[in-house]
Amino acid sequence: MRLTKGEKIFQWFLIVIITMLCIVMVYPFLHVLSISLSTPAEALRPGIHLYPKEISLFAWERVLSTDSIWRAFGITVFRTVVGTLLSLVFMSMAAYPLSRKYLPHRGYYTTFIIITMFFGGGLIPTYLLIKSLGLINSVWVYIIPGLVSTFSMLILRNFFMGIPMELEDSAKIDGANDIRILVQIIVPLSAPVLATLALWAAVAHWNNWFDAMLYMQDKTKITLQLLLRRLVIANMGDPMMPVPTEEEDPAMVKAAIIMFTALPILVVYPFLQRFFVKGVMVGSLKG
Structure with missing residues:
Protein backbone atom coordinates (compact mmCIF):
# COMPACT_ATOMS: atom_id res chain seq x y z
CA MET A 1 0.00 0.00 0.00
CA LEU A 57 36.86 -1.87 38.14
CA PHE A 58 37.68 -0.68 41.67
CA ALA A 59 34.06 0.25 42.45
CA TRP A 60 32.70 -3.09 41.24
CA GLU A 61 35.36 -4.98 43.17
CA ARG A 62 34.40 -3.15 46.35
CA VAL A 63 30.69 -3.76 45.83
CA LEU A 64 31.05 -7.45 44.94
CA SER A 65 33.33 -8.08 47.91
CA THR A 66 30.87 -6.65 50.47
CA ASP A 67 28.95 -9.27 52.44
CA SER A 68 26.02 -6.99 53.30
CA ILE A 69 25.26 -6.39 49.63
CA TRP A 70 25.24 -10.10 48.82
CA ARG A 71 23.09 -10.78 51.88
CA ALA A 72 20.57 -8.13 50.78
CA PHE A 73 20.73 -9.50 47.24
CA GLY A 74 19.87 -12.98 48.53
CA ILE A 75 16.89 -11.63 50.48
CA THR A 76 15.65 -9.79 47.39
CA VAL A 77 16.03 -12.85 45.17
CA PHE A 78 14.18 -14.96 47.76
CA ARG A 79 11.23 -12.57 48.00
CA THR A 80 11.07 -12.17 44.23
CA VAL A 81 11.15 -15.87 43.34
CA VAL A 82 9.08 -17.25 46.22
CA GLY A 83 6.68 -14.30 46.26
CA THR A 84 6.03 -14.52 42.52
CA LEU A 85 5.45 -18.28 42.55
CA LEU A 86 3.13 -18.15 45.56
CA SER A 87 1.23 -15.21 44.07
CA LEU A 88 0.58 -17.15 40.88
CA VAL A 89 -0.57 -20.20 42.86
CA PHE A 90 -2.99 -18.31 45.09
CA MET A 91 -4.31 -16.05 42.32
CA SER A 92 -4.97 -19.09 40.14
CA MET A 93 -6.80 -20.81 42.99
CA ALA A 94 -8.96 -17.71 43.48
CA ALA A 95 -9.52 -16.89 39.81
CA TYR A 96 -10.56 -20.37 38.71
CA PRO A 97 -13.74 -20.75 40.82
CA LEU A 98 -14.69 -17.11 40.17
CA SER A 99 -14.52 -17.78 36.44
CA ARG A 100 -17.08 -20.58 36.59
CA LYS A 101 -20.76 -19.68 36.25
CA TYR A 102 -21.88 -22.58 38.41
CA LEU A 103 -20.20 -21.08 41.51
CA PRO A 104 -23.01 -19.96 43.87
CA HIS A 105 -23.08 -16.20 44.54
CA ARG A 106 -20.13 -15.63 42.21
CA GLY A 107 -21.14 -12.03 41.60
CA TYR A 108 -21.16 -11.17 45.30
CA TYR A 109 -17.71 -12.68 45.84
CA THR A 110 -16.34 -10.75 42.88
CA THR A 111 -17.85 -7.51 44.17
CA PHE A 112 -16.35 -7.96 47.63
CA ILE A 113 -12.93 -8.57 46.07
CA ILE A 114 -13.17 -5.55 43.79
CA ILE A 115 -14.00 -3.31 46.78
CA THR A 116 -10.51 -3.97 48.15
CA MET A 117 -9.08 -2.13 45.15
CA PHE A 118 -10.68 1.14 46.26
CA PHE A 119 -10.51 0.99 50.06
CA GLY A 120 -7.68 0.13 52.45
CA GLY A 121 -7.17 0.03 56.16
CA GLY A 122 -4.47 2.69 56.23
CA LEU A 123 -0.83 2.61 57.21
CA ILE A 124 -1.17 2.43 61.01
CA PRO A 125 -3.88 -0.28 61.10
CA THR A 126 -1.88 -2.28 58.56
CA TYR A 127 1.25 -2.00 60.69
CA LEU A 128 -0.66 -3.13 63.79
CA LEU A 129 -2.05 -6.08 61.85
CA ILE A 130 1.40 -7.11 60.64
CA LYS A 131 2.72 -6.80 64.18
CA SER A 132 -0.12 -8.88 65.63
CA LEU A 133 0.61 -11.60 63.06
CA GLY A 134 4.21 -11.77 64.22
CA LEU A 135 5.65 -10.78 60.85
CA ILE A 136 7.85 -7.92 62.08
CA ASN A 137 11.51 -8.74 61.31
CA SER A 138 10.43 -11.83 59.36
CA VAL A 139 11.29 -12.27 55.68
CA TRP A 140 7.71 -13.49 55.14
CA VAL A 141 6.51 -9.92 55.69
CA TYR A 142 7.75 -9.28 52.15
CA ILE A 143 5.50 -11.99 50.70
CA ILE A 144 2.35 -12.70 52.73
CA PRO A 145 0.71 -9.20 52.89
CA GLY A 146 0.84 -8.75 49.12
CA LEU A 147 0.28 -12.36 48.17
CA VAL A 148 -2.74 -11.64 45.94
CA SER A 149 -3.13 -8.65 43.66
CA THR A 150 -6.81 -7.98 42.99
CA PHE A 151 -6.16 -6.41 39.60
CA SER A 152 -3.98 -9.31 38.44
CA MET A 153 -6.40 -11.87 39.81
CA LEU A 154 -9.29 -10.31 37.85
CA ILE A 155 -7.23 -10.40 34.65
CA LEU A 156 -6.52 -14.07 35.28
CA ARG A 157 -10.21 -14.70 36.00
CA ASN A 158 -11.21 -13.09 32.71
CA PHE A 159 -8.69 -15.25 30.88
CA PHE A 160 -10.05 -18.40 32.50
CA MET A 161 -13.56 -17.39 31.43
CA GLY A 162 -12.42 -17.50 27.80
CA ILE A 163 -11.34 -21.15 28.01
CA PRO A 164 -14.10 -23.39 26.55
CA MET A 165 -16.17 -25.20 29.15
CA GLU A 166 -16.19 -28.27 26.90
CA LEU A 167 -12.61 -29.02 27.94
CA GLU A 168 -13.60 -29.03 31.60
CA ASP A 169 -16.71 -31.13 30.94
CA SER A 170 -14.66 -33.68 29.03
CA ALA A 171 -12.13 -33.92 31.84
CA LYS A 172 -14.88 -34.41 34.42
CA ILE A 173 -16.33 -37.26 32.37
CA ASP A 174 -12.90 -38.90 32.55
CA GLY A 175 -12.97 -38.56 36.34
CA ALA A 176 -10.81 -35.46 36.87
CA ASN A 177 -11.55 -33.26 39.87
CA ASP A 178 -11.33 -29.46 39.99
CA ILE A 179 -7.72 -29.39 41.21
CA ARG A 180 -6.56 -31.70 38.44
CA ILE A 181 -8.47 -29.68 35.84
CA LEU A 182 -6.85 -26.48 37.08
CA VAL A 183 -3.32 -27.90 37.16
CA GLN A 184 -3.33 -30.03 34.02
CA ILE A 185 -5.71 -28.16 31.71
CA ILE A 186 -6.36 -24.56 32.75
CA VAL A 187 -2.85 -23.55 33.82
CA PRO A 188 -1.03 -24.91 30.72
CA LEU A 189 -3.48 -23.07 28.47
CA SER A 190 -2.90 -19.85 30.42
CA ALA A 191 0.87 -19.56 29.93
CA PRO A 192 0.75 -16.09 28.26
CA VAL A 193 -1.29 -14.40 30.98
CA LEU A 194 0.57 -16.21 33.77
CA ALA A 195 3.90 -15.06 32.33
CA THR A 196 2.59 -11.50 32.18
CA LEU A 197 1.40 -11.59 35.78
CA ALA A 198 4.67 -13.20 36.84
CA LEU A 199 6.53 -10.30 35.25
CA TRP A 200 4.38 -7.76 37.09
CA ALA A 201 4.80 -9.53 40.42
CA ALA A 202 8.54 -10.04 39.98
CA VAL A 203 9.17 -6.38 39.11
CA ALA A 204 7.02 -5.25 42.04
CA HIS A 205 8.87 -7.50 44.48
CA TRP A 206 12.28 -6.56 43.10
CA ASN A 207 11.70 -2.80 43.25
CA ASN A 208 9.82 -2.65 46.56
CA TRP A 209 11.65 -1.06 49.47
CA PHE A 210 8.83 0.55 51.45
CA ASP A 211 7.71 -2.59 53.28
CA ALA A 212 11.31 -3.31 54.29
CA MET A 213 11.61 0.20 55.71
CA LEU A 214 8.38 -0.19 57.70
CA TYR A 215 8.55 -3.72 59.02
CA MET A 216 12.23 -4.72 59.04
CA GLN A 217 14.42 -3.52 61.90
CA ASP A 218 17.01 -6.26 61.49
CA LYS A 219 19.70 -4.92 59.13
CA THR A 220 20.69 -8.43 58.09
CA LYS A 221 17.24 -8.97 56.52
CA ILE A 222 16.74 -5.75 54.58
CA THR A 223 16.34 -5.86 50.82
CA LEU A 224 18.80 -4.62 48.26
CA GLN A 225 16.54 -1.73 47.30
CA LEU A 226 16.31 -0.39 50.85
CA LEU A 227 20.08 -0.62 51.15
CA LEU A 228 20.39 1.26 47.88
CA ARG A 229 17.93 3.92 49.04
CA ARG A 230 19.85 4.51 52.26
CA LEU A 231 23.08 5.00 50.35
CA VAL A 232 21.97 6.93 47.30
CA ILE A 233 18.74 8.76 48.11
CA ALA A 234 18.88 9.29 51.86
CA ASN A 235 22.71 9.50 51.74
CA MET A 236 22.97 7.66 55.05
CA GLY A 237 26.19 6.05 56.14
CA ASP A 238 26.12 2.33 56.81
CA PRO A 239 28.92 0.58 58.70
CA MET A 240 28.29 -2.59 56.71
CA MET A 241 29.00 -0.85 53.41
CA PRO A 242 32.41 -0.44 51.79
CA VAL A 243 34.23 2.78 52.57
CA PRO A 244 35.72 4.39 49.45
CA THR A 245 39.50 4.40 49.33
CA GLU A 246 41.78 7.03 47.86
CA GLU A 247 41.49 5.27 44.50
CA GLU A 248 37.71 5.56 44.53
CA ASP A 249 35.04 8.20 44.58
CA PRO A 250 31.74 7.72 46.46
CA ALA A 251 29.83 8.33 43.21
CA MET A 252 31.58 5.34 41.65
CA VAL A 253 30.49 3.01 44.46
CA LYS A 254 26.90 4.31 44.37
CA ALA A 255 26.76 3.90 40.58
CA ALA A 256 28.07 0.35 40.85
CA ILE A 257 25.43 -0.50 43.47
CA ILE A 258 22.69 0.98 41.27
CA MET A 259 23.80 -1.14 38.31
CA PHE A 260 24.14 -4.22 40.51
CA THR A 261 20.54 -3.69 41.63
CA ALA A 262 19.07 -3.04 38.18
CA LEU A 263 20.84 -5.63 36.03
CA PRO A 264 19.17 -8.85 37.28
CA ILE A 265 15.62 -7.72 36.54
CA LEU A 266 16.74 -6.25 33.20
CA VAL A 267 18.15 -9.65 32.26
CA VAL A 268 14.92 -11.47 33.16
CA TYR A 269 12.56 -8.98 31.51
CA PRO A 270 13.26 -9.84 27.82
CA PHE A 271 12.39 -13.51 28.39
CA LEU A 272 8.89 -12.62 29.63
CA GLN A 273 8.24 -9.47 27.60
CA ARG A 274 7.04 -11.40 24.51
CA PHE A 275 4.08 -12.69 26.54
CA PHE A 276 3.21 -9.23 27.83
CA VAL A 277 0.91 -7.84 25.11
CA LYS A 278 -0.78 -11.16 24.35
CA GLY A 279 -1.46 -11.96 27.99
CA VAL A 280 -2.91 -8.56 28.87
CA MET A 281 -5.08 -8.24 25.76
CA VAL A 282 -6.54 -11.75 25.98
CA GLY A 283 -7.14 -11.43 29.71
CA SER A 284 -9.03 -8.16 29.29
CA LEU A 285 -11.61 -9.27 26.72
CA LYS A 286 -14.30 -10.56 29.09
CA GLY A 287 -15.85 -8.90 32.09
Whole structure:
Protein backbone atom coordinates (compact mmCIF):
# COMPACT_ATOMS: atom_id res chain seq x y z
CA MET A 1 0.00 0.00 0.00
CA ARG A 2 1.22 3.45 -0.90
CA LEU A 3 1.11 5.93 1.92
CA THR A 4 -0.18 9.41 1.41
CA LYS A 5 2.00 12.40 2.11
CA GLY A 6 0.19 13.04 5.39
CA GLU A 7 0.67 9.41 6.50
CA LYS A 8 4.39 9.56 5.70
CA ILE A 9 4.76 12.76 7.71
CA PHE A 10 2.89 11.17 10.61
CA GLN A 11 5.13 8.09 10.49
CA TRP A 12 8.28 10.22 10.56
CA PHE A 13 6.79 12.20 13.42
CA LEU A 14 6.24 8.97 15.37
CA ILE A 15 9.80 7.82 14.62
CA VAL A 16 11.22 11.07 15.96
CA ILE A 17 9.09 10.93 19.12
CA ILE A 18 9.95 7.28 19.83
CA THR A 19 13.66 7.95 19.19
CA MET A 20 13.62 10.85 21.64
CA LEU A 21 11.87 8.69 24.25
CA CYS A 22 14.46 5.94 23.79
CA ILE A 23 17.28 8.44 24.28
CA VAL A 24 15.66 9.86 27.41
CA MET A 25 15.26 6.36 28.89
CA VAL A 26 18.58 4.83 27.81
CA TYR A 27 20.92 7.73 28.59
CA PRO A 28 20.56 7.62 32.42
CA PHE A 29 21.34 3.92 32.32
CA LEU A 30 24.46 4.48 30.19
CA HIS A 31 25.48 7.42 32.37
CA VAL A 32 25.40 5.38 35.59
CA LEU A 33 27.09 2.39 33.94
CA SER A 34 29.85 4.65 32.60
CA ILE A 35 30.51 6.20 36.01
CA SER A 36 30.62 2.79 37.70
CA LEU A 37 33.35 1.69 35.28
CA SER A 38 35.35 4.93 35.31
CA THR A 39 38.30 6.18 37.27
CA PRO A 40 37.67 8.78 40.02
CA ALA A 41 38.89 11.63 37.80
CA GLU A 42 36.65 10.53 34.93
CA ALA A 43 33.67 9.99 37.25
CA LEU A 44 33.97 13.56 38.57
CA ARG A 45 34.21 15.04 35.08
CA PRO A 46 31.10 17.14 34.33
CA GLY A 47 29.21 16.58 31.13
CA ILE A 48 27.77 13.63 29.25
CA HIS A 49 29.01 10.13 30.10
CA LEU A 50 28.07 7.64 27.40
CA TYR A 51 31.01 5.30 27.88
CA PRO A 52 34.01 5.15 30.23
CA LYS A 53 37.04 6.80 28.66
CA GLU A 54 39.27 5.38 31.39
CA ILE A 55 38.08 2.02 32.67
CA SER A 56 38.43 1.11 36.34
CA LEU A 57 36.86 -1.87 38.14
CA PHE A 58 37.68 -0.68 41.67
CA ALA A 59 34.06 0.25 42.45
CA TRP A 60 32.70 -3.09 41.24
CA GLU A 61 35.36 -4.98 43.17
CA ARG A 62 34.40 -3.15 46.35
CA VAL A 63 30.69 -3.76 45.83
CA LEU A 64 31.05 -7.45 44.94
CA SER A 65 33.33 -8.08 47.91
CA THR A 66 30.87 -6.65 50.47
CA ASP A 67 28.95 -9.27 52.44
CA SER A 68 26.02 -6.99 53.30
CA ILE A 69 25.26 -6.39 49.63
CA TRP A 70 25.24 -10.10 48.82
CA ARG A 71 23.09 -10.78 51.88
CA ALA A 72 20.57 -8.13 50.78
CA PHE A 73 20.73 -9.50 47.24
CA GLY A 74 19.87 -12.98 48.53
CA ILE A 75 16.89 -11.63 50.48
CA THR A 76 15.65 -9.79 47.39
CA VAL A 77 16.03 -12.85 45.17
CA PHE A 78 14.18 -14.96 47.76
CA ARG A 79 11.23 -12.57 48.00
CA THR A 80 11.07 -12.17 44.23
CA VAL A 81 11.15 -15.87 43.34
CA VAL A 82 9.08 -17.25 46.22
CA GLY A 83 6.68 -14.30 46.26
CA THR A 84 6.03 -14.52 42.52
CA LEU A 85 5.45 -18.28 42.55
CA LEU A 86 3.13 -18.15 45.56
CA SER A 87 1.23 -15.21 44.07
CA LEU A 88 0.58 -17.15 40.88
CA VAL A 89 -0.57 -20.20 42.86
CA PHE A 90 -2.99 -18.31 45.09
CA MET A 91 -4.31 -16.05 42.32
CA SER A 92 -4.97 -19.09 40.14
CA MET A 93 -6.80 -20.81 42.99
CA ALA A 94 -8.96 -17.71 43.48
CA ALA A 95 -9.52 -16.89 39.81
CA TYR A 96 -10.56 -20.37 38.71
CA PRO A 97 -13.74 -20.75 40.82
CA LEU A 98 -14.69 -17.11 40.17
CA SER A 99 -14.52 -17.78 36.44
CA ARG A 100 -17.08 -20.58 36.59
CA LYS A 101 -20.76 -19.68 36.25
CA TYR A 102 -21.88 -22.58 38.41
CA LEU A 103 -20.20 -21.08 41.51
CA PRO A 104 -23.01 -19.96 43.87
CA HIS A 105 -23.08 -16.20 44.54
CA ARG A 106 -20.13 -15.63 42.21
CA GLY A 107 -21.14 -12.03 41.60
CA TYR A 108 -21.16 -11.17 45.30
CA TYR A 109 -17.71 -12.68 45.84
CA THR A 110 -16.34 -10.75 42.88
CA THR A 111 -17.85 -7.51 44.17
CA PHE A 112 -16.35 -7.96 47.63
CA ILE A 113 -12.93 -8.57 46.07
CA ILE A 114 -13.17 -5.55 43.79
CA ILE A 115 -14.00 -3.31 46.78
CA THR A 116 -10.51 -3.97 48.15
CA MET A 117 -9.08 -2.13 45.15
CA PHE A 118 -10.68 1.14 46.26
CA PHE A 119 -10.51 0.99 50.06
CA GLY A 120 -7.68 0.13 52.45
CA GLY A 121 -7.17 0.03 56.16
CA GLY A 122 -4.47 2.69 56.23
CA LEU A 123 -0.83 2.61 57.21
CA ILE A 124 -1.17 2.43 61.01
CA PRO A 125 -3.88 -0.28 61.10
CA THR A 126 -1.88 -2.28 58.56
CA TYR A 127 1.25 -2.00 60.69
CA LEU A 128 -0.66 -3.13 63.79
CA LEU A 129 -2.05 -6.08 61.85
CA ILE A 130 1.40 -7.11 60.64
CA LYS A 131 2.72 -6.80 64.18
CA SER A 132 -0.12 -8.88 65.63
CA LEU A 133 0.61 -11.60 63.06
CA GLY A 134 4.21 -11.77 64.22
CA LEU A 135 5.65 -10.78 60.85
CA ILE A 136 7.85 -7.92 62.08
CA ASN A 137 11.51 -8.74 61.31
CA SER A 138 10.43 -11.83 59.36
CA VAL A 139 11.29 -12.27 55.68
CA TRP A 140 7.71 -13.49 55.14
CA VAL A 141 6.51 -9.92 55.69
CA TYR A 142 7.75 -9.28 52.15
CA ILE A 143 5.50 -11.99 50.70
CA ILE A 144 2.35 -12.70 52.73
CA PRO A 145 0.71 -9.20 52.89
CA GLY A 146 0.84 -8.75 49.12
CA LEU A 147 0.28 -12.36 48.17
CA VAL A 148 -2.74 -11.64 45.94
CA SER A 149 -3.13 -8.65 43.66
CA THR A 150 -6.81 -7.98 42.99
CA PHE A 151 -6.16 -6.41 39.60
CA SER A 152 -3.98 -9.31 38.44
CA MET A 153 -6.40 -11.87 39.81
CA LEU A 154 -9.29 -10.31 37.85
CA ILE A 155 -7.23 -10.40 34.65
CA LEU A 156 -6.52 -14.07 35.28
CA ARG A 157 -10.21 -14.70 36.00
CA ASN A 158 -11.21 -13.09 32.71
CA PHE A 159 -8.69 -15.25 30.88
CA PHE A 160 -10.05 -18.40 32.50
CA MET A 161 -13.56 -17.39 31.43
CA GLY A 162 -12.42 -17.50 27.80
CA ILE A 163 -11.34 -21.15 28.01
CA PRO A 164 -14.10 -23.39 26.55
CA MET A 165 -16.17 -25.20 29.15
CA GLU A 166 -16.19 -28.27 26.90
CA LEU A 167 -12.61 -29.02 27.94
CA GLU A 168 -13.60 -29.03 31.60
CA ASP A 169 -16.71 -31.13 30.94
CA SER A 170 -14.66 -33.68 29.03
CA ALA A 171 -12.13 -33.92 31.84
CA LYS A 172 -14.88 -34.41 34.42
CA ILE A 173 -16.33 -37.26 32.37
CA ASP A 174 -12.90 -38.90 32.55
CA GLY A 175 -12.97 -38.56 36.34
CA ALA A 176 -10.81 -35.46 36.87
CA ASN A 177 -11.55 -33.26 39.87
CA ASP A 178 -11.33 -29.46 39.99
CA ILE A 179 -7.72 -29.39 41.21
CA ARG A 180 -6.56 -31.70 38.44
CA ILE A 181 -8.47 -29.68 35.84
CA LEU A 182 -6.85 -26.48 37.08
CA VAL A 183 -3.32 -27.90 37.16
CA GLN A 184 -3.33 -30.03 34.02
CA ILE A 185 -5.71 -28.16 31.71
CA ILE A 186 -6.36 -24.56 32.75
CA VAL A 187 -2.85 -23.55 33.82
CA PRO A 188 -1.03 -24.91 30.72
CA LEU A 189 -3.48 -23.07 28.47
CA SER A 190 -2.90 -19.85 30.42
CA ALA A 191 0.87 -19.56 29.93
CA PRO A 192 0.75 -16.09 28.26
CA VAL A 193 -1.29 -14.40 30.98
CA LEU A 194 0.57 -16.21 33.77
CA ALA A 195 3.90 -15.06 32.33
CA THR A 196 2.59 -11.50 32.18
CA LEU A 197 1.40 -11.59 35.78
CA ALA A 198 4.67 -13.20 36.84
CA LEU A 199 6.53 -10.30 35.25
CA TRP A 200 4.38 -7.76 37.09
CA ALA A 201 4.80 -9.53 40.42
CA ALA A 202 8.54 -10.04 39.98
CA VAL A 203 9.17 -6.38 39.11
CA ALA A 204 7.02 -5.25 42.04
CA HIS A 205 8.87 -7.50 44.48
CA TRP A 206 12.28 -6.56 43.10
CA ASN A 207 11.70 -2.80 43.25
CA ASN A 208 9.82 -2.65 46.56
CA TRP A 209 11.65 -1.06 49.47
CA PHE A 210 8.83 0.55 51.45
CA ASP A 211 7.71 -2.59 53.28
CA ALA A 212 11.31 -3.31 54.29
CA MET A 213 11.61 0.20 55.71
CA LEU A 214 8.38 -0.19 57.70
CA TYR A 215 8.55 -3.72 59.02
CA MET A 216 12.23 -4.72 59.04
CA GLN A 217 14.42 -3.52 61.90
CA ASP A 218 17.01 -6.26 61.49
CA LYS A 219 19.70 -4.92 59.13
CA THR A 220 20.69 -8.43 58.09
CA LYS A 221 17.24 -8.97 56.52
CA ILE A 222 16.74 -5.75 54.58
CA THR A 223 16.34 -5.86 50.82
CA LEU A 224 18.80 -4.62 48.26
CA GLN A 225 16.54 -1.73 47.30
CA LEU A 226 16.31 -0.39 50.85
CA LEU A 227 20.08 -0.62 51.15
CA LEU A 228 20.39 1.26 47.88
CA ARG A 229 17.93 3.92 49.04
CA ARG A 230 19.85 4.51 52.26
CA LEU A 231 23.08 5.00 50.35
CA VAL A 232 21.97 6.93 47.30
CA ILE A 233 18.74 8.76 48.11
CA ALA A 234 18.88 9.29 51.86
CA ASN A 235 22.71 9.50 51.74
CA MET A 236 22.97 7.66 55.05
CA GLY A 237 26.19 6.05 56.14
CA ASP A 238 26.12 2.33 56.81
CA PRO A 239 28.92 0.58 58.70
CA MET A 240 28.29 -2.59 56.71
CA MET A 241 29.00 -0.85 53.41
CA PRO A 242 32.41 -0.44 51.79
CA VAL A 243 34.23 2.78 52.57
CA PRO A 244 35.72 4.39 49.45
CA THR A 245 39.50 4.40 49.33
CA GLU A 246 41.78 7.03 47.86
CA GLU A 247 41.49 5.27 44.50
CA GLU A 248 37.71 5.56 44.53
CA ASP A 249 35.04 8.20 44.58
CA PRO A 250 31.74 7.72 46.46
CA ALA A 251 29.83 8.33 43.21
CA MET A 252 31.58 5.34 41.65
CA VAL A 253 30.49 3.01 44.46
CA LYS A 254 26.90 4.31 44.37
CA ALA A 255 26.76 3.90 40.58
CA ALA A 256 28.07 0.35 40.85
CA ILE A 257 25.43 -0.50 43.47
CA ILE A 258 22.69 0.98 41.27
CA MET A 259 23.80 -1.14 38.31
CA PHE A 260 24.14 -4.22 40.51
CA THR A 261 20.54 -3.69 41.63
CA ALA A 262 19.07 -3.04 38.18
CA LEU A 263 20.84 -5.63 36.03
CA PRO A 264 19.17 -8.85 37.28
CA ILE A 265 15.62 -7.72 36.54
CA LEU A 266 16.74 -6.25 33.20
CA VAL A 267 18.15 -9.65 32.26
CA VAL A 268 14.92 -11.47 33.16
CA TYR A 269 12.56 -8.98 31.51
CA PRO A 270 13.26 -9.84 27.82
CA PHE A 271 12.39 -13.51 28.39
CA LEU A 272 8.89 -12.62 29.63
CA GLN A 273 8.24 -9.47 27.60
CA ARG A 274 7.04 -11.40 24.51
CA PHE A 275 4.08 -12.69 26.54
CA PHE A 276 3.21 -9.23 27.83
CA VAL A 277 0.91 -7.84 25.11
CA LYS A 278 -0.78 -11.16 24.35
CA GLY A 279 -1.46 -11.96 27.99
CA VAL A 280 -2.91 -8.56 28.87
CA MET A 281 -5.08 -8.24 25.76
CA VAL A 282 -6.54 -11.75 25.98
CA GLY A 283 -7.14 -11.43 29.71
CA SER A 284 -9.03 -8.16 29.29
CA LEU A 285 -11.61 -9.27 26.72
CA LYS A 286 -14.30 -10.56 29.09
CA GLY A 287 -15.85 -8.90 32.09
